[in-house]
Each structure stands twice: as structure tokens, then as C-alpha cells.
Amino acid sequence: MKPKVVITDSVSADLSIELAMLDGHADVIYGQGKAPEELQELLRDADAVLNCYTRLSEDMVNGMQKCKIIARSGIGVDTVPVGLATQKGIKVTNVPDYCIDEVADHTLALMLALRRGIDQGATQARQGLWNLKGLTPIHRNAGCKLGLIGFGNIAQAVAKRARTFKFEIIVYDPFLSADAARAHEVKQVALEELLSQADVLSLHVPLNEHTQHMIGDAALRQIKPGAIVINTARGGLIDTKALLKALDEGRIAGAALDVLEQEPPQDLQAISRTRNLMLTPHAAFYSVESEEELRTKSVAEIVRVLNGEEPKYWVNKKA
Template sequence: MPDIVISEFMDEPAVARLKDRFSTLYDPGLAEAPSRLKNEIAEARALIVRNRTQVSADLLSGADGLECVGRLGVGLDNIDMAACERRGIAVYPARGANDLSVAEYVVTAALMLLRGAYLASDRVTAGDWPRQALMAGREASGKVIGLIGFGGIARAAASRARALGMEVVASDPHVPASDRAWAEARKVELETLLAEADVVSLHLPLTETTRHLIDGAAIARMKAGAVVINAARGGVVDEEALVDALRQGRLGGAALDVFETEPLTAEAGGRFAGLSNVILTPHIAGLSVEANERVSGVTADSVIRHLEGGK
């Protein structure tokens, strides 16, 4: 039986480093086969996952020798942290390793949604020439980007937005006013952020208090024409309320990399049909070639260090 089980894709050189030291099973299909995964980790010492593997109390119940879980990313909502704590299982997220990738996604989405022209390819190739309609595109310089949550990814996005001439405001009650990070942004309350921001970007985990934080009432407090970006966690945005606001012309656009239902089904995705000012991507903001190398390397290092006794 393997010492390490990897249930989702991981950079091959990092997998090879693990295999050099420990018996390792690398099978990205295990994320969709929980009963098989449960059998494979029965005698394993470490499990490595991304966001699709549900590390539940039931999954862990038969893994008496499991010592740690390596998370190829930072979100922990697919891991039962209480169950891990009860069983003495350490959890190692790859904090910071994909910050740059997500930050670039956020800033790029903001530029695309403000300008609008980049979403017209189908009309141009069909022989339309929508120059007049696209003259209403807006520049990023001088606009306000509001970051809800001000951790590492938001801070990386802030520095890049500032380089484009944007004003940055942020709301995060967990970051004290004395933190040096506020040199990159003006600290405001959420209500102020919603009222001032031309671009609202989410940088929060999904919890009971953040679920549907951006609902109809929050959207009503935003500027007319504001754009919303969610590359954090599905469920933080009420998708029905968002779509209603987009169809009514209340918002200028939205970019969603995460959804309340993942993978997004045809039925759930149908609510976005016909919207020309929406960017939808399959939970890919943190996944670039470079980010995958960093995330995989950090996770492999954490697991090796733990299993070799350097906890």
C-alpha cells in the first residue's frame, strides 16, 4: 500500500520527488471515486488533494495511519478541518504559491469588463462592426477597485491595479489598521467599498457568514455600471441576484471563476445564457504553468518535511 496518495493533478517533477522518497500512488481520477480513494488511503501516511476531493470525516474514518493532508491550493472548504484536528492530521495549504496567477486574473478581468471591446469577437467575425456600441468602454486609470478581503492574493492584485493608475480600497476586519499592507490600499468598511468601487473583487473563504455576502441588497448599494469579479469561492456571490442585476443593466459586467455548483452544470449555467458582458471560467484563476509548479513544489516540500520528521 502507498505511503502517499495524490488524488488530483500535480506537477510531474513534484510527483517524481515524492516517489523518490516514498511509495506514492498518483491517480488524478480518485477525486471522482471516493470509495476507491477510501480504500487507497487505508494505510497511507499522506493524502494530497486540490479542491475536488472531499476530505470528509467518512473518508478519513478508515485511514488510521494518515498523518497529513497536502492541499494543492489555499481553500480549505473541501476539507473537514474539525475531523482532521480530532484525528491529529496536519493540513498543509500551499499559501502564497498561486497568489500571482489569481491576481493577474483579477486585474485582467477588470480591464476586459471595463473596456468591453474584448468580448465582441463573435460580432466582428459575423460581419457586424459594432464600433459605435463599443465606444462606451471605460479606462481603468482613475477608477476605484474594491477588494473584499485583503490577504495575499488581494494585496498582489492591489499593487498591480495601482500600477495601472487605479485607486485601491479594501475591507477586511481581520487585518489590523497597523498592518503595513494598508500602504497598498485605503482601509474602508464594506458599505463604503460597495458605494465607491467601480470594480468589486472578492477575496474571501466560503463560510456561513460570507455565503451570499454579495446578494441583491449588496448589489443595490453598488455604483451603477460597477463590475463584479469572483475568483475566490462559489457561494460568496448570490448568482441569481447577480444575473438579475446584469439583465436589468444595473451592473456593467461580471467575471466568475467559481460557482455555487461546481463543476457548473448545463442547468446551472443556463442562467447566464445571452449575457454578453460576462466572463465565465472553470475555477482556473490560480492555475497557470508557473503557479502549478510553485503550488506542487510547496505541497511536496510540506509533505516530505512532515513525513521525514521535520514537522
């Protein structure tokens, strides 16, 4: 009898890659659109789970009787109760090295679009207004400070790109060594210093209990007046209500968000009308190539574990 793999959902409705890779290794059940109680029943006797956007509840994981691996199709693992999975001896994997170029490019594109007033200018032109009136004051990029919160693979790629535009790079990352900071030619600062000095603030940290709403009302009041905020990481890093208030009050010059606390938000139209706010629909990760890489690497982890091998990207290695 073949092992059972449950795909809770996927980044693509086309499962050709997943089915081809699992052919001969397992029977595949697709759980997209199932009610939570139905999905929980499917997961009960699963040998492996491929998970993308669906949040796996503790009840779902507790009910898993023989699961060996939960493979997350993504970088973050905030859809999985990792601690509980570890207790049950379930391996949790992710794909930490895909879409680095895509997210870095998207981050820089949002940054430049805001700083150059491109979104506002394009909107005005469509309205028949051919002048600079109404545009956010535009300043040159050379010499401006880009503040990166977190300095993992994506942030490093952003820094490399931003340096060509002559940004000065400052970084807050408590896990970054002084030697690594020197090697990447960035200046390490405390969070409070970064907030008060950065002309552009860009978030690049995982979402967890320590980073939830790390940019809330208190942090926004510390941010340098006239600065802009970019988030291509996780929506929950920013208190959306506090950010919208800061924009409405003119305490920050603009914000560009690819991720939100709730996706899609119930009040998308109202939020999108906020002045100096740019939104993209959680698209920073995407290219044809990155999607294929994500799907291939996440399924490969399941194949390895079902074959008795160790996974390559093992998040909770103590399991």
C-alpha cells in the same frame, strides 16, 4: 515497509514531479476517478494524503487510521474538513504563496477587459460589426474606485497593479491593521461603504461559513449602479442566481468570473450567454511555472512530515 501516500487527484495528469519527490520515501497510490467508497477504503491506511479538487468527506477523514498529513495542492482548504482533521491530530497544509502573480494578472485582465468592452467588441468584430454600437458605455479608469474585499497577498498584488492605472483603492478586511493599510496606500472602509462606492468590486477572501454567498441579492442591491464584479477567489462567495438576475435587470454593468459554485456548471451554455458576463474556466492560477511550484511545494510538505519534521505551511498548527 514504506509509508503509504494516497494522491486523491492532481492538477496534472503527469505525476512525474510527485513520484520523483516521493521516490524512496513512500509507496504512492493514485485515487483519481475512484468512487467515494473506493477512495475511502484507500485512505483508511494512508500515512499521508495529497489532495487537490476532490472533496474529502467527514466519513473519509474519520476512517483514516494512521494519517499524519493532508497536503492540499492549493491555497484554500475548503476541500478538507479541517476541524475534524485537527481533532484526529492530522496536520493540514496548503500552498499560500504560489500563483500570486498569475491570479493578480488575471484579475486585472478581466477588470480591464470588462471596463474597456474588449469581449463585446471582439464578438461584434467577429460578427462583422465594425462600430461602437452595442458596447457597454466605456469610462476612463483614472479616478475610478477599485473595491477589494479581503487584502491578502493576491489582493495586495492586484492593488499594486491597479494603482498604475490610477485607480483609487478601497478595502474591506476586518483583519487589516490601520498601519498596514497606510503602508499599502489603501483606504479602509466598511463593507456597506465599499459596496456603494466601488466602480469595480473584486473578491479575495477564503470560502467558509462566514463568506458563503457574501455577495447575494442583498449585497447586489447595495452595489453602486454601473459597477462590475470580479471573482477569481472561490465560486461560493457569490450567489450565482442572484448575480445573473442583477445582470439581467441591468443593476450592475458586468461581471467576470473565473470560479463558479459548481464547476463546470450544468447550464454552462445558458450562463455564458448572459449579457456582460465573462467566464474563464478556473484558469487564473495557471502558468507552467505556478503549476510546477504548486506541485513541488505541496509534496515537500508530505516529505517533511514523513521525515519527522514540521511542515512549512501548517494550517491547523494545534494538531
